[in-house]
Amino acid sequence: MNIIEFKNVGKRYLGERTPAVHDISFSVAEGEFVCLIGPSGCGKTTVLKLIAGLEEKTTGTITRPDGVSMAFQSGALLPWLTVFDNAALGLRQRKERAEKISQAVDRELRSVGMLTLHDKYPADLSGGQRQRVGIARALAVDPPVLLLDEPFSALDAKTTAELHDDLTKIWRETKKTVLMVSHLIEEAVSLGGRVILMRDGTIDQTFQIDLPYPRRESEHFHREVMKIRREFFR
Amino acid sequence: MKRQRHHHVIYPVTMKERLYTIVLGPLIIVALMYLVFALYPQFAPSGQAVSLATITIAALHTLARLLVAYALAVVVAVPLAILVTHNTAIEAVLLPVFDILESVPILALFPVIILLFIQFNFLNGAAVFILFLTMLWNIVFTLVGGIKIIPKDIIAAARVFGLSGFAMLRRVTLPAIVPQLVTGSILAVAQGWNLIIVAEVLHTYIPGGTSAQDLFGVGSILVNAAANAQTHVFLLSVTVMIVIIGAVNFFVWQKLLHYSQRFRFD
Numbered sequence: 001m002n003i004i005e006f007k008n009v010g011k012r013y014l015g016e017r018t019p020a021v022h023d024i025s026f027s028v029a030e031g032e033f034v035c036l037i038g039p040s041g042c043g044k045t046t047v048l049k050l051i052a053g054l055e056e057k058t059t060g061t062i063t064r065p066d067g068v069s070m071a072f073q074s075g076a077l078l079p080w081l082t083v084f085d086n087a088a089l090g091l092r093q094r095k096e097r098a099e100k101i102s103q104a105v106d107r108e109l110r111s112v113g114m115l116t117l118h119d120k121y122p123a124d125l126s127g128g129q130r131q132r133v134g135i136a137r138a139l140a141v142d143p144p145v146l147l148l149d150e151p152f153s154a155l156d157a158k159t160t161a162e163l164h165d166d167l168t169k170i171w172r173e174t175k176k177t178v179l180m181v182s183h184l185i186e187e188a189v190s191l192g193g194r195v196i197l198m199r200d201g202t203i204d205q206t207f208q209i210d211l212p213y214p215r216r217e218s219e220h221f222h223r224e225v226m227k228i229r230r231e232f233f234r
Numbered sequence: 235m236k237r238q239r240h241h242h243v244i245y246p247v248t249m250k251e252r253l254y255t256i257v258l259g260p261l262i263i264v265a266l267m268y269l270v271f272a273l274y275p276q277f278a279p280s281g282q283a284v285s286l287a288t289i290t291i292a293a294l295h296t297l298a299r300l301l302v303a304y305a306l307a308v309v310v311a312v313p314l315a316i317l318v319t320h321n322t323a324i325e326a327v328l329l330p331v332f333d334i335l336e337s338v339p340i341l342a343l344f345p346v347i348i349l350l351f352i353q354f355n356f357l358n359g360a361a362v363f364i365l366f367l368t369m370l371w372n373i374v375f376t377l378v379g380g381i382k383i384i385p386k387d388i389i390a391a392a393r394v395f396g397l398s399g400f401a402m403l404r405r406v407t408l409p410a411i412v413p414q415l416v417t418g419s420i421l422a423v424a425q426g427w428n429l430i431i432v433a434e435v436l437h438t439y440i441p442g443g444t445s446a447q448d449l450f451g452v453g454s455i456l457v458n459a460a461a462n463a464q465t466h467v468f469l470l471s472v473t474v475m476i477v478i479i480g481a482v483n484f485f486v487w488q489k490l491l492h493y494s495q496r497f498r499f500d
Contacts, residue, residue: 049390052390052394053393053394054390054393054394068394069394069395070390070391070394072387072390072391073387074385074387076385076387076388076390076391078388078405078406078409079496079497079498079499079500080409080412080496080497089391089392089395089397089405090394090395090396093395093396093397093401093405094396121496122500123496123500134391137391137395141395
């Protein structure tokens with residue numbers, strides 16, 4: 001069953017002559033892990049913002065569930081709140097009971113390995129740790145869809161690999177629908193069940209990745225990466 | 235020596251550092267002034283004496299005026315800054331207006347303000363109002379700058395988690411501008427101290443005014459002491475004023491500056 005559906009969606013920002021995205025049609029099934037890739041300025045983050053409700057479409061129709069959650073490239077943590085309070089932001093806004101907030105936040109912080117640092121402030125954390133808190137915050141509201149906007153782009157290779165493993169584990173355990181924007185083909189192929197290549201504001205090609213996890217070391221993985229790379233640089 | 239570095243600004247953190255920078259510095263200035271008066275007999279202490287207790291009480295009156303003006307300035311500046319940054323259309327209209335208002339020399343308006351307040355026999359109000367106007371724009375413009383540098387990701391994240399309107403204001407915007415509120419406040423109160431010398435000496439702005447119309451405060455004592463060659467009173471007033479400014483800096487602003495670092499975005 002599709003949880004997200006775009007039909008001929010376009011988005012033109014105020015004062016811009018060309019649309020950021022146009023004629024976007026695709027759907028995402030419940031529990032799917034989809035990666036959006038493409039050159040800078042191709043419109044992939046705009047697609048994510050449209051799903052998150054941060055932007056309004058100009059044309060077409062979008063079907064999406066309520067309560068979509070998102071993790072950001074910078075982590076986007078509030079510096080004056082502790083790790084716990086940052087992760088609790090969405091639940092507090094929903095006015096959940098304190099006990100439920102505590103349970104949910106503890107669970108998600110544990111799943112990303114940040115429970116022991118619950119009373120630290122973002123300034124005390126590394127980039128990778130901030131990203132983990134951002135993901136825990138997004139998961140704490142138990143969203144039907146998790147959006148990730150280049151969450152690992154500012155991290156070193158080792159931290160990125162660790163977070164890839166954690167994210168894969170979380171996705172397999174929770175069966176959440178995940179949509180991730182990435183500018184790295186290897187990352188998209190390593191994580192996604194489907195990779196959507198965008199170009200000039202619209203979808204160029206879609207690649208199905210039917211490989212078992214973990215993928216990074218397999219020969220098939222490299223073959224898929226090369227295949228997409230050829231199209232990417234076409 | 236342990237220091238805390240934030241955004242290329244090093245704030246004194248340890249007690250020793252704060253003593254050096256905030257207490258010893260002003261004390262050295264006062265000591266030099268006494269030395270100059272001692273070395274040059276023509277400036278030797280003279281004139282009618284005003285006791286240290288009177289000067290201290292006067293200085294506390296001055297401080298109270300500054301505090302009331304500052305509180306009013308904050309209460310008005312925060313909503314103004316939020317309003318002006320609310321959307322680009324409002325900003326396009328209001329910001330140039332604020333720029334002009336900020337550029338109007340406050341002292342040029344002072345006679346008019348005094349004439350207004352003298353109708354109600356409320357001269358303290360005139361002093362507080364002029365101090366308020368002096369402080370207001372400093373705080374408004376630093377807050378506008380603070381709101382504008384809130385990262386887009388932070389706003390987007392807050393919106394994704396359902397924050398809007400008052401919740402956005404309370405949970406994101408207001409905490410985010412704490413550092414700018416502190417730095418703006420320090421600048422504003424410093425300007426207030428500059429102006430207090432004038433703001434308490436009302437008789438110079440009232441046609442046919444006498445020094446009886448001056449407000450009781452360290453500013454008026456200072457000016458009258460200088461005018462009447464009461465060097466001893468002048469020195470004592472400057473010393474008391476510097477001690478109070480140093481104490482406020484030491485016990486309030488430095489602590490708030492340090493605390494506000496937690497609210498800064500990287």
